[in-house]
Every structure is written in structure tokens, then in C-alpha cells.
Amino acid sequence: MNENLSITDKSGTQGEHGGDDQLQLVTFEVAGEEFAVDILAVQEINRMMALTRVPQSPPEVEGVINLRGKIIPVLDLRKRFGLDASERTEHNRIVVVEVHGRVIGFIVDRVHEVLRIPSSIVEPAPQMVCSINSEFIAGVGKLEDRLLILLDLSRLFDARTVDETQTASVAA
Amino acid sequence: MSAGGFDPQIIQDFLTECGELLEGLEGDLVSLESSPTDPDLLNQIFRALHTVKGSASFLALTNLVAIAHAAETALNAARTGRAVVDRPCMNMLLQTVDLLARQFQQLSAGEDLEAPDPALVEGLTAFGEGREAGAADTETPAQVASGAAPDGPLGAQTTPIDLPADKMALVEFLAPDIRQTLDTINDSLVALANPDSRREAGEALAAASDDLVRSVDFFEFEPVTRLSTALRDAASNIEDADEEAISQIRPRLAALSLLLTLQADGIEQATLYDWPADALIERLALVCAGKPLDEAHSLPADTDAEGALAFDGVVSGQPEQADAPELKLADAAKVETAQGEDTGAKRSGAKQVIEQTIRVEVGRLESLMNLVGELVLQKNRVAALARRVGAAQKDDTDLCEQINASAEDLDRVTGDLQLAVMRTRMQPLDKIFGRYPRLIRDLADKTGKKINLKIVGGDTEVDKSVIEALGDPLVHLMRNSADHGLETPEQRGATAKSPEGTIVLEASNQGSHVRILVRDDGRGLDRARIASKAVERGLATREEVDALPDRDVFRFIFEAGFSTVEQVSDLSGRGVGMDVVRTNIGKLNGTIDVSSTPGHGTTFTISIPLTVAIMQAMMVRVADEIYAIPLDNVVEILRPSDEMIYSIGDSPVLKTRGSVLPLISAFDAFEYPPERRTETPFVVILSVNERQIGLRVSELIGQQEIVIKPLEAVGRAGPLSGATVRDDGGVSLIIDASGLIRAAEGRKTPELQRAA
Numbered sequence: 001m002n003e004n005l006s007i008t009d010k011s012g013t014q015g016e017h018g019g020d021d022q023l024q025l026v027t028f029e030v031a032g033e034e035f036a037v038d039i040l041a042v043q044e045i046n047r048m049m050a051l052t053r054v055p056q057s058p059p060e061v062e063g064v065i066n067l068r069g070k071i072i073p074v075l076d077l078r079k080r081f082g083l084d085a086s087e088r089t090e091h092n093r094i095v096v097v098e099v100h101g102r103v104i105g106f107i108v109d110r111v112h113e114v115l116r117i118p119s120s121i122v123e124p125a126p127q128m129v130c131s132i133n134s135e136f137i138a139g140v141g142k143l144e145d146r147l148l149i150l151l152d153l154s155r156l157f158d159a160r161t162v163d164e165t166q167t168a169s170v171a172a
Numbered sequence: 173m174s175a176g177g178f179d180p181q182i183i184q185d186f187l188t189e190c191g192e193l194l195e196g197l198e199g200d201l202v203s204l205e206s207s208p209t210d211p212d213l214l215n216q217i218f219r220a221l222h223t224v225k226g227s228a229s230f231l232a233l234t235n236l237v238a239i240a241h242a243a244e245t246a247l248n249a250a251r252t253g254r255a256v257v258d259r260p261c262m263n264m265l266l267q268t269v270d271l272l273a274r275q276f277q278q279l280s281a282g283e284d285l286e287a288p289d290p291a292l293v294e295g296l297t298a299f300g301e302g303r304e305a306g307a308a309d310t311e312t313p314a315q316v317a318s319g320a321a322p323d324g325p326l327g328a329q330t331t332p333i334d335l336p337a338d339k340m341a342l343v344e345f346l347a348p349d350i351r352q353t354l355d356t357i358n359d360s361l362v363a364l365a366n367p368d369s370r371r372e373a374g375e376a377l378a379a380a381s382d383d384l385v386r387s388v389d390f391f392e393f394e395p396v397t398r399l400s401t402a403l404r405d406a407a408s409n410i411e412d413a414d415e416e417a418i419s420q421i422r423p424r425l426a427a428l429s430l431l432l433t434l435q436a437d438g439i440e441q442a443t444l445y446d447w448p449a450d451a452l453i454e455r456l457a458l459v460c461a462g463k464p465l466d467e468a469h470s471l472p473a474d475t476d477a478e479g480a481l482a483f484d485g486v487v488s489g490q491p492e493q494a495d496a497p498e499l500k501l502a503d504a505a506k507v508e509t510a511q512g513e514d515t516g517a518k519r520s521g522a523k524q525v526i527e528q529t530i531r532v533e534v535g536r537l538e539s540l541m542n543l544v545g546e547l548v549l550q551k552n553r554v555a556a557l558a559r560r561v562g563a564a565q566k567d568d569t570d571l572c573e574q575i576n577a578s579a580e581d582l583d584r585v586t587g588d589l590q591l592a593v594m595r596t597r598m599q600p601l602d603k604i605f606g607r608y609p610r611l612i613r614d615l616a617d618k619t620g621k622k623i624n625l626k627i628v629g630g631d632t633e634v635d636k637s638v639i640e641a642l643g644d645p646l647v648h649l650m651r652n653s654a655d656h657g658l659e660t661p662e663q664r665g666a667t668a669k670s671p672e673g674t675i676v677l678e679a680s681n682q683g684s685h686v687r688i689l690v691r692d693d694g695r696g697l698d699r700a701r702i703a704s705k706a707v708e709r710g711l712a713t714r715e716e717v718d719a720l721p722d723r724d725v726f727r728f729i730f731e732a733g734f735s736t737v738e739q740v741s742d743l744s745g746r747g748v749g750m751d752v753v754r755t756n757i758g759k760l761n762g763t764i765d766v767s768s769t770p771g772h773g774t775t776f777t778i779s780i781p782l783t784v785a786i787m788q789a790m791m792v793r794v795a796d797e798i799y800a801i802p803l804d805n806v807v808e809i810l811r812p813s814d815e816m817i818y819s820i821g822d823s824p825v826l827k828t829r830g831s832v833l834p835l836i837s838a839f840d841a842f843e844y845p846p847e848r849r850t851e852t853p854f855v856v857i858l859s860v861n862e863r864q865i866g867l868r869v870s871e872l873i874g875q876q877e878i879v880i881k882p883l884e885a886v887g888r889a890g891p892l893s894g895a896t897v898r899d900d901g902g903v904s905l906i907i908d909a910s911g912l913i914r915a916a917e918g919r920k921t922p923e924l925q926r927a928a
Contacts, residue, residue, distance in 0.1 A: 052797060052903040054883070055842035056890035064886060064895060066903045069546050071895045073886040102885055 021119040023141075027148060028095065028108040030077045031086075035108075036115065036141065036148045043096045043103065045111055048088060062107060067096065074105040080156065081136070099157045106157075115148075117141055122150060178231055186227050187280050188531070193220040194276065195606060198269050202609035205262050214251040221247060222352075224272065226383060229342055230390055236275050239288035241345050243268040245300030248352055254302055264295050266610070325434050326487050328445035335391065342390075343439065349387050350396075350436040356380035357403070357429050364410070364422055374411035377425075381407050384432075395446040396435050402453040403428050406460045417459045420470060424456045426477035427486065452484035534636065537597050541785055544586075544593045545879035548786060551586045552876060552899035555579045594635065594783050601679045601688075602630035604643045608650060608677060615654040622661050622672040623654055629679035634686050635783040641760050642688070642780070645753040649690040649776050650675060652750070657694035657774050667771065669693070684782055685762075685804075691775040697726050697768040705734065726766045727861075730754040758910060761787070761802065761893065763861045785880060789896070791873035791904065792856060794838040795848050798904045799869075800878050800896055801856060805909035807864060808857040809872060826855060826866040833857065835866040836916050842890055860910040867912065880906060891915055 025036035026045070051063030051074055060079040064071050074094055078085055091110035096103060125137035136156045141148035200217050207213065225240035243265055249255040257265070271292070275285045335343060357380050363373035381404035388396045406425060413421060431447060438445045455469055471483055481487045558579040562572045605627050612625040634642075658664075658673035665671055678689040703717045706728040717725060728734060732751040757764045762780030781787065781804070789800035790809070808828075816827050817835060826835040839849045852868035859865075878896040883889055883905070891911030898904050 050902060052895070052905060054886050054889050054892070054905065056888060058887050061886055064883070064903050064905075066897045066901060069549065069881075069897060071881045071883065071885070071897070071903055104885065 023117050023119050023122065025115045025117065025141075025148070025150070026095070027112040027115050028093070029110050029112060030081065030108050031083050034112065034146060034148055036150050037095070037097065037153055039114060041097045041099070041153055043098055046094045046096065046105070048092045048094060048107070065094070065105060067103070067105070070103065072096070072103045072105055074107060075157070077106045077108055080106070097153055097157075099153050102157070104157050117143070117148070125149075183231065183279065186231060187276055190224045190227055191276060193224055194269065194272055195603075196220060197272075198266070198610050199606035201262065201265050201269065202613055204257060205259075205613070208250070208257045209253075211251070214247065218244065218247045218251050222383065225345075226387055229345065229387065232342070233275075233279070233285055234342065235285040235287045236272065236279075237342060237345060238293060239268055239271055239275075241348075242288070242293040242296035242300070244352075245348070246296040247300075249300040249302060252355070255299060261296075261299050264292055264299070267292055268296070325437075325445070326431075326447065326481065328434070328447050330438070331395075331444045331446065333393075333439065333442045333444055343442075346387060346391060347436045347439040350384065350432055350439070353380050353384040353387075354429055354432055354436070357384075357425075361422060361425055361429065364418060364425075367415070370413075370418075371411045374407060377407040377410065378404065393435075393439075393444055395444055396432070396439075398453070399428055399432055399435065399449065402449075402456060403432075406456050409460050409462075412462065413460065416464075417462070419473065420459045420465060421456065423471055423475045423477060423480035424452055424459075424484070427452060427480040427484070428456075430477045430481070431486070447486045449484075449486045452480070452486050455484060532596075537593075537636075540593050541597065544590050545785060547586055548590060548877055548879055549897050549899075551582050553901065554582060556899040590786065594786075597636045597783075598633040599636050599639050600631050600633050601639065601642075601686075602627075603639055604646065605630040605677060605679075607643075608646070611647065611650060612654060612675065615651065619655060619658075620660060621654065621658050623658060624672050624674045625650075626674060626676045627678075628676065632679040632681050632686055633782075634780070635785075638686075638760055638780055638783070641756060642778075645756045645764075645778070646677070646688070646690065648750070648753050650677070653690060653692040653694065653774070657692040657696075659695050663695075682779070685779050686782060688778040688780075689775055690778075691773060693773040696770040696772055697729070697766070697774055698770070699725050702726065702728050706731075709734065723765075723767060726768055729766065730764070761804075763910070765861050787878060787880065789876055789878045789906065790856065791876050791898070792838075792854070792869040793871040793873055794842065794852075794869050795844060795850050798873060798898065798902070799838070799842075800876070800904045800906045801858065801867075802893075802906065802909065803875065805858045805860060806856055807859045810855055810857070811853055812855050826857075828857075828866075831864075833864050833866045834916050835868065836912070837868040838870075839868075841867070841912060841915070858907075858909040858912065860913055863913055863917075865909075865913050865916055867907075878904075878906070 024039045026039050026042050027034055027036045029035070049065055051065055053063045054061060054073075057073075060075045062074050062076045062079075064073055076085060086109070089109075093108055093111045094105040095108055095111070096105045098104075121143070122139040122141045125134050125140055136152055138150040138152040141150060197217060197220050200213060200220070204210065204213050204217065221240050221244045225237055225244060228236040228240060246255075246261060246265065247257075250257045250261075255261075267289075271286070271288055278285050333343065357377055360373040360377040360380070363369040364377075366373075381400060384400040385397070385404050388400050403425065406421065406428075410421065428449075431445075431449065435445055455465060459465060471480055475483065478487075558575045561575050565572055608627070609625055612623050615621075616623040653675050654673075658675070659667075659669075661671035664673065674693050676689065676691040678691070680687050699722055703725055706712050706717055706725070707714050709731070711728055711731060711734075712720075730750050730753070734750065754764055757778055757780065760780045762778060764779075765777045766774065767777070768774040788803040790803055790806050792799055792801060810828065812826060812828070817824060818827070819825065820832075824835045826833045835855065837852055838844075839852070850870055852870055854869050854872055855866045856869060856872075857864055857866050876899065880894045881896060883892060883895050891908045891914075892905045893908035893911070894906045896904050896906055
């Protein structure tokens, strides 16, 4: 499971590995920026479906869905990044990932492609790369024509959400 | 030492099987304390220890064997009436059980097993040998005979015992072991003579000799193995023998028993004996297999053990040795066929027994249960589709009927399947109740009180997960009763009560729920003290408390950190118990209530669903979302007229049938933004622990069987106990009625502020 989330490791240790390592990524768009996550962490990508809102849940939790009999939370990545919500369009997708054994879905504006890039072109995140909090960023991939922001899924979904889960279950 | 080198699976099997025996042991020992001479109980305890020891010696767990053996020695003395288990002895036996439990844990964790306290071993052994502890004669095991050993008894050939060191250490247990088994065997030999007790005696003989074979096998003492195997084989089909066969069998069994007794003596001298016993064994096998013997090989009437030994040529100097080889050949052929049939029959017999129960990993049952849950959801979905087809295809009535019939069949089969799977997970409450006599005994010891524990309805079955989750709350309640509820014998004497306090643990089945009562006849709860404590802790104002009925005041004891006992004791009274009890029971969707009469005692009533995975729910719509409410919490559903609803202060209330209930809107409870709010013409009256509340909803959908799925992955959430998948595939949240009631009440009392 942890290997699925090893984007951080790969990008962080690229120097030792040389340029031969390939990263296989799923890329998608949120608020005009292009993001990527390791394909191994992605379980599936679904069209938008009806969400059941959960009262008094953390603000970024949009609701829960039925994923073949399993109830999983779905987060809005825009809200997670602290951005304003936008209207839903036909391009919205729910990307389902597994982070530390927890299955979580997140809503993106649209999914682009599956991409293979050499890990050598990934560099650590600069302080100010875009509008989002740099602690969620595992690295930046410099393509010929554009920048790819590699997300650190464990930070993105652990730092707050998991903590909240624990406090919630204690309080319950 | 550890059980290194053994297949982990074997160790696991040992832990499972002997773990169950150990669980039973503790309860049996405590029962033994009240009836120390009960022969059945003594035998049962003895057998359990014996089996544990036997299996442990196979795994070469010396430290475990040593303590089990000592305890067995003590019990054997009690079993044979040479001593009566007194309190010191009982304490030692209970310490033994504790030690064994620790050793099991160490074994399971792959650690070295702790060595028993020599004083404990010595104490038990001394009890068994009927002497004072410490007065052990420092008798060392007899010196190993060196070199030329004298000829053994009855002209046996002798062989010195030579074993690897690890086995040698265990040999000293073998001789007493054989003797103990022989006691049983000799008893059954007597019983065999009587046709009425023959069957029973045969079974006892078979079991005892089977034990013997196993202990002996380990050491690979060929001559002993041969004798004990012969005994076991004979015993296994002795029950069908007729009168004449018995007359041939008994003396030969007695002869085997005699030889084994001699072997036991020999083993203590580190010597094995060997006799030419083939003829004896063969003839015994023949008779037992139902084959009559030639007259020449039939024992004369009233032959005793020695006579049989002489007759069958085990002891030299008997008359028919001359034609023995010839007979042997003829017999051998018969024996072969006889044994062929006989093992075949035995195997099928054994198979029948084995198939009565089968060990299944809990994980497999869990996944079966999950699958059944999925099936229930799919069934609901098919039923919903069938209804839609019925509505859409009004012309094709035949198709509609068929679909409906099929959906109904599916419903019935799924229901049966669900019940059957649920039943595989059901276990009697005795599994946890069995631990409490020991607990109460220790509590009585520590508090100096006299406590009588009565357990009723321990055979009531509930789901395994419920059993596990119930264990700790019940321990808390019983500790509470023993420590705070019951008075000391002197205090009880002063109030003309019997000096012995009683705690009753009573379980009963109430349809889809199990009710468990923990009742004591102690001093009862102190209303005044609880009330002032509640005021002191800011749970309510003095005026509020004074207005509350007793039962509502008593409920304060379930609040976190609420303890009225000034002196914190080792047992309870840290004020962490009761709220944990309530939380744990709540996790099982159960309820707990308390009632008490000053001077007459306190009763805790727990009610929990038989299973936690599937329940009946009322589906309600709130604006555009559908929620599920556990049907157990629904008292009534109504569509109130305007005059039934009014306000007290700022809080809306519902007046129905003369009572006034707090009324909350689902929009408030679940924080709907103003733009999504619609009409809420319906009120569902919810009840938990007899506290009621009205919940306003938009619409009633109907009753549905739901499968509960956890909502943990979401993080914090409102008064919800989980989620479920509806028959249309959508997700519905399950309303936690007790959370809702607490939240609603919290708006009036400071309770919620504290929780938040």
C-alpha cells in the first residue's frame, strides 16, 4: 500500500536513481492547474454521481457515495486547496484513491491523461508554485510545454482528515 | 525453552484447543470450591488439565508440563478421595490457571515460557502426595541402572532407557501418568462385568487408553506403545461384545493393565520391560472384533490376570507353547481381515463424530456475513425493480406475476440464508459469564464481603461480536455491584439482611434483543449524593435536579468522570467505569438503564440487538435526502395538527396523548441551509431508554431491512450511527437516536457544552 504512495520518495531520491526511472501518472485539472498522482494509488475514476451529504462533517467532505457496496467519503479538491467551489460540469470526475488503507474519492474539474515521465525531470516543489499549500506538493514535473504538480496524497488526505477521524471517534 | 521447530499451525491448534479447556477450567474450579467433592467436576477438571499436559508434552513445553503435572497430582488426590480441595489448595489451582494463561500468551507471542514458581509446584505436589509442603523427601529419581540390569519381573527382558536430554526431562512424568490412566482403566474393567454399565465403561476405557497411547508415543518406548495400543484397539469396539466375549476379554485386559503397571515401575527405574505378548494381543484383538476363539485358545472360566498371562504365553512355563507358532499364523491372517474391517468401521464412526462440529476461522464467517449483507441489498434492489416493472408493464400481467413471484422467493431464501449465517456466529453468553465466578470470588476476597453470584440464562445466544464487546462492560458492572453496591457482612447484619450479598446476572431473549440484568441486593443508589454531585459537576442546577424523578437522577452515574465514592479503590471508583459502559453498550446499538431502591439494591438493565450488522429501519425523507431510523427506536409516527405543536420558552414541543415531548426539526439536527428547507408535516417519535423526542421530517418512505456500514472514513459527523445502501443504490445515513436525544437535551442543559 505504501508503495502506491511513493511519489514523494521517487521524486525526492531521483538523484540517486539516475534518469532511468519512469513515473506513471494520472493527470487532472483543478482550478486551471494541472496536477498528477501516481497511477498505482488510483483505484478508479468515476463520473460524477449523486453524493449523500453528511451533516457536521469536515467542510471539504462533499458527501459519501456507494462504491460497489462500500461507503466512501468524497472530498472536493478545490475546497481542500482552500479555493472557491465552482459549478459542476459534465467534465467533473471522482478519482478514487487508497491512502494508508483508506479508500477516498476526490472531485477534480476534469481528468486529462495517463502520462509516463522520467523521474529525473521531477524537482522538489518551490515555495510558491501556485495557489495551493506547498505542503501537499510532492514535486513539480517540468514538461516541455507545461508544469505538472505532483500531489502528495498521504499529506493531502492524512494531515487533517485522519486527525479529525480520530478526534471524532474519540468524541463519539 | 520454546516450541521452536514445530509447525506454527500445530502450535496454533494447541493454543485454540487448550485455550478453550483453560477457559472452562477457571469456571469449573470456582464451582468446585462450593462442592469440593463433586466427582464429575473433579474428573472434568482433571481431564482438562491432563489433556493440556499431554498436548504440551508433545510440543516439549517443559515449563507448562511441569505446572500442569503438579496441579494434576493435586487433583488426582482429590479425585481419588485421598484429599479434599481446601482454600489454600484452590488458591494454588487458580494460580496455576493464571500461570497457564500467561504461558499460553507467551507461546502465542513466540516468547520463552516462564518457569513455574517452585513453591507452587511443590505446594501442589505436596497436596497430591498428602504431605506438608516443604517436607518433601529429597528423593532423587532412581539412579539409572548401569550396565547389567537384572531380569525384570515376570521374566521380562530389560532395556535401559536412553533418550535425548529434552525428552529425558519429561520421562519422570510418564510413570505417574501411566498409573493415573491405569486407575481409570482398572475402574472400567470392573464396570465391564456389568452389562448395564458396559457401554459407558467401554467409552471410558477407550478415552483413557487413547490418552495413554499419546503420552507413550512421544517417547517411542516400543514395548509400552505395543501394550497401550493393544489396549486402545480393544477398547474401541468393546461395547458390542457379548457375554462370552467379555469373559475372554476382561482377563486379558487385566493382564495388559498388570503389564503396564510393571512398565510404570520400570520407567521409574529407567528401564523398559519386554514380554512375548503377541499371542495375548492377537487373541484380544480377535475377540474384540467379534471373532470367537478356538476352544484351545479360550481362557477357562474365572481366569485372573496372572492366569491369562500364563495362558497366552506371556509368562514362560505355560502348557501350549508348543503349537503357538502355527496358531499364530492362522490367527494372524484372521486378525488382518478383522483389523481391516475394524479400522474401516472405526474411521467412519470417527468421521461422523468429527462432522458434528468443524472449526472455522472467524474471518471466513465475517466475509460470509458481508456477502449476505450485499445479497440483502441486492434483494431489496430486485424487489424495487420488480415493483417498477409491475407498474410499467400493466399489459403483460404474466410477466409481472413471474417477476414478483421470483422476487418473493429471493426474499424468502435470502432471509433464511441470513438467519442461517447469523446463527453460525451465535455463541452462548456462558462464554463470558463463565469468567465471572472467578472475578466475584477475587472481589469477595479483596473486599472482605461475602458474595453469592447467581447466573441465569447463560445459554442465551448472541452474535460473536456482541459477546466480545459485552465482556468489559459487564465486568465493570459486577465490580461496581461488588465494590459499591453490596455492604460488608457487618453492615448487612445491622439491617437484618443475610450476611451474604447476592449478585444476579440474568440473560434472556426478547425477540430480536437480548436483555441482561445485573442485580444486587445491596444498599442501593444514594439519590441525595448523586444529586449534589451532579450539581457540583455542573450537569444540572439544584432546582432541575430536585424536580427530576429518581430514575433520571440515577442516570447521572453514566456521565463521564462521575463517581460519588470519595475513596478510590483498587477495584472501581475511579469514575471512569460507567460512562465507558454506556458508550460500549451504545456502540452495539444497545441501551442501559438503572433502577434502584434504597436499602434493597440496584438493577442495571442492558438491552442489545442479537446482531449488529443488519436491522430493520424506517426510511424517511428530509428535503431531498433519505435517512434511515432504526425501527427499534421508533415509537410512533404521526402527522400533527397545528394545535399539537407549541413552544415552551424557545423550544418547540409536541403534545400527544397527554405527554409533552421536545420536538426538533431534522433540518436543524442535520444543519440544512435555509434554501433547502421545505415543509415537515410528519413527526417520528423516537425513544431511547424511555426518553422520547419528536423528529420532524418531510415524508415517510417505509420500512426496509438495512445493512449497517461504517461511516468512520468521513471523519466527524452528526448524530449518525452509520450508513446504508438503499434499494435504489443510493446511500442513506442512519440516524443515531440516542445521539439525537442527547444533542436535543444538551441545548437545555450544560451537558453538550462539556462534550463539545
